[in-house]
Amino acid sequence: MKKQFLSAAITLLLSSASSPAFSQTGNLGISSGTTSQNSSQNVFCEKSLKSTVTRVGKAVLPEGYGDLKDIQLNSDFRFPKNDLPYSQALAFNDPVTGQSVGVYDQNFVPGGSKVFSSWQRYGISIGGYWLLTTGGGFSERIATFIPFEADILWISDGDSFLIVKGCNGRFTVTAEVAAALLKYPAGKNGYIRFSTEGTGSAVLSEIGKDTVQAWKKVYANWAPATPPKVESLGF
Amino acid sequence: MKDRSETPIKIQLLVGAIILPASMMMSAAGQTFKSTSLDQNIVLLKESGSLAALCAKDPEIKECKFAIGEWKPNELERAKLEVPMCFDKCMLDVFGFYKDPDTSREIPAVRTKDFDGSAPSRGFEAIFYPVALSLFRYEGCAGCALIYQYPTKVVAILNSQSYSLPMLARGGYYIPSSLRRAMINSQNSPLTLQATTSEGDFTVNISAIATGEYTKMLRLLQYDKVP
Numbered sequence: 001m002k003k004q005f006l007s008a009a010i011t012l013l014l015s016s017a018s019s020p021a022f023s024q025t026g027n028l029g030i031s032s033g034t035t036s037q038n039s040s041q042n043v044f045c046e047k048s049l050k051s052t053v054t055r056v057g058k059a060v061l062p063e064g065y066g067d068l069k070d071i072q073l074n075s076d077f078r079f080p081k082n083d084l085p086y087s088q089a090l091a092f093n094d095p096v097t098g099q100s101v102g103v104y105d106q107n108f109v110p111g112g113s114k115v116f117s118s119w120q121r122y123g124i125s126i127g128g129y130w131l132l133t134t135g136g137g138f139s140e141r142i143a144t145f146i147p148f149e150a151d152i153l154w155i156s157d158g159d160s161f162l163i164v165k166g167c168n169g170r171f172t173v174t175a176e177v178a179a180a181l182l183k184y185p186a187g188k189n190g191y192i193r194f195s196t197e198g199t200g201s202a203v204l205s206e207i208g209k210d211t212v213q214a215w216k217k218v219y220a221n222w223a224p225a226t227p228p229k230v231e232s233l234g235f
Numbered sequence: 236m237k238d239r240s241e242t243p244i245k246i247q248l249l250v251g252a253i254i255l256p257a258s259m260m261m262s263a264a265g266q267t268f269k270s271t272s273l274d275q276n277i278v279l280l281k282e283s284g285s286l287a288a289l290c291a292k293d294p295e296i297k298e299c300k301f302a303i304g305e306w307k308p309n310e311l312e313r314a315k316l317e318v319p320m321c322f323d324k325c326m327l328d329v330f331g332f333y334k335d336p337d338t339s340r341e342i343p344a345v346r347t348k349d350f351d352g353s354a355p356s357r358g359f360e361a362i363f364y365p366v367a368l369s370l371f372r373y374e375g376c377a378g379c380a381l382i383y384q385y386p387t388k389v390v391a392i393l394n395s396q397s398y399s400l401p402m403l404a405r406g407g408y409y410i411p412s413s414l415r416r417a418m419i420n421s422q423n424s425p426l427t428l429q430a431t432t433s434e435g436d437f438t439v440n441i442s443a444i445a446t447g448e449y450t451k452m453l454r455l456l457q458y459d460k461v462p
Contacts, residue, residue, distance in 0.1 A: 063404065063405065065405065066387060066402070066406070067385075067387055067433050069382050069383070069433075070382065070383040070384065070385065070405075071380050071381075071382055072380060072381040072382070072383060074380060074381055075378055075380050079377075079378030079379065083379055084380065093383075227404050228281065228284040228403075228404060229285075229404070229407075230364065230367050230368075230404050230406065230407030231335070231340075231362075231367075232284060232285035232286070232287075233284075233285060233286060233364075233366075233367050233403050233404065233407060234364025234365055234366050234368070235286055235304060235305070235342050235343060235365050235366075
C-alpha cells in the first residue's frame with residue numbers, strides 16, 4: 001500500500017514535466033577559463049512571497065514525430081494508473097501545456113530503491129525512493145521507503161560536464177542541456193549524477209541504452225514551428 | 236543580282252530569329268496559365284498551409300477553379316444551407332459543417348469510426364475533408380491515457396483498385412483526384428484503407444454510409460465538376 005502511494009506520488013511528479021515553459025530563454029552567458037555559468041528562468045524554483053503570473057505559449061510538435069505513440073493526457077489524478085512504456089520516445093498532448101515529446105526511464109534494484117526520470121523536450125524530472133531496512137536476524141525486519149526529489153543534476157558533455165540546478169525534482173532544458181543529451185553515444189548505457197533535496201552527496205545512476213537512443217528523437221535539433229492543420233489542407 | 240537573291244534569305248533569317256523565340260516564350264507562358272490538378276501541387280498546398288490560401292494564390296488549379304471552398308464565399312454560404320451545422324463535431328457518418336471551437340471556421344467533414352464491437356475502446360477514427368483524410372488509431376481503457384497512433388503509410392482500396400495517399404501532416408493524408416472521381420462514380424461502395432503503423436499493418440473498413448456521405452460532400456462542393 002505504501003509502495004503504491006509512493007508510486008502514485010512519483011507518477012504525479014513525472015506527469016507534468018512536459019511544459020514548454022521558459023525553455024531556452026534567459027541564458028546569460030558568462031564564461032571564464034574552462035567553466036561557464038548560465039542561468040535560465042524556472043518558475044518552479046522561485047521562492048518568494050510575491051504572486052506572479054507567467055504566460056507561456058503552448059508548444060506544437062513539428063513534422064517528424066508521426067511514428068511515435070501520441071499520448072492524450074486525459075486521465076487526471078483520480079486515475080493514477082500509468083502503464084506508459086519506459087525507454088521509448090513518446091509524443092504527449094497535454095490539455096494544459098500543449099504538445100511535447102519525451103521518454104520515461106527507471107533504474108531500480110528489484111524490491112528495493114528506485115529512480116524514476118522523465119526526459120521531456122522542455123523539462124526533466126527526477127525522483128524516486130530509497131529503501132532502508134533495519135533489523136533482521138532475531139528482530140523484526142523493518143523496511144522504510146524514503147521518497148526523494150533531485151535538485152542538482154550532472155550531465156556529461158564531451159570533455160566537460162554540465163551542472164544543472166533545479167528544484168523539487170524539476171530541471172529546465174536549455175539548448176545547452178539538450179545538445180549535451182543529444183551527444184550521448186547511441187547503443188550504450190549512459191550515466192547521470194544527481195543530488196537530492198537536503199543532501200550534499202551525489203548519486204550515480206545509469207540510463208538505459210534505449211532511453212539514450214530515444215534522446216536522439218526527443219532532443220533532435222528543430223526550431224518551434226506550427227505545421228498546417230489537416231482540416232485546413234483538406235478544405 | 237546577287238544582292239537581290241540574298242536579301243529575302245536574310246529577311247527570312249531575321250524574321251525567323253525574331254518569331255522563333257517569341258513563339259517559344261508564348262508557349263512557355265501558355266504552360267504557366269495552363270490549368271493543373273491539385274495532385275501536381277501537393278507541395279505547394281503544404282507550403283501554403285491551407286487549400287483556401289493556395290486557391291487564392293493560384294486560382295487556375297482545377298479544384299480551385301471548379302470546386303467550392305472559402306475562396307468562393309457566396310457559393311459556399313449557399314452550400315452550407317443544404318447540410319447540418321454542428322458545434323465542435325458532427326454525428327458519426329453524417330456530412331455536415333462543423334464549427335471549429337478555436338477558430339470559428341465552418342469546415343465540411345464526414346467523421347467515421349471502425350472498431351470491434353467487443354472492444355470499442357480500440358479502433359480507427361477517420362475524418363474526411365474534401366481533399367484530405369485524417370486517420371488515426373486510438374486505444375484506451377478505463378482510467379488510463381488515450382493513445383493515438385498515426386499511420387506512416389495509407390493505401391485506399393476501392394473496387395479492387397489501389398490508391399496511395401501521400402502524407403500531408405501527422406495523421407493527415409491527401410486524397411488524390413483519381414480516388415475522388417472513383418468515389419463519385421461508385422457512390423455506395425465501401426472503402427478499405429490499408430494503414431501501416433509502427434505497431435503493424437491494419438485494415439480499416441469505411442462503410443458505404445460514410446463513403447456515400449463523403450460523395451455527397453464532393454457533389455455539393457462541386458468536386459464532381461473538376462475535369
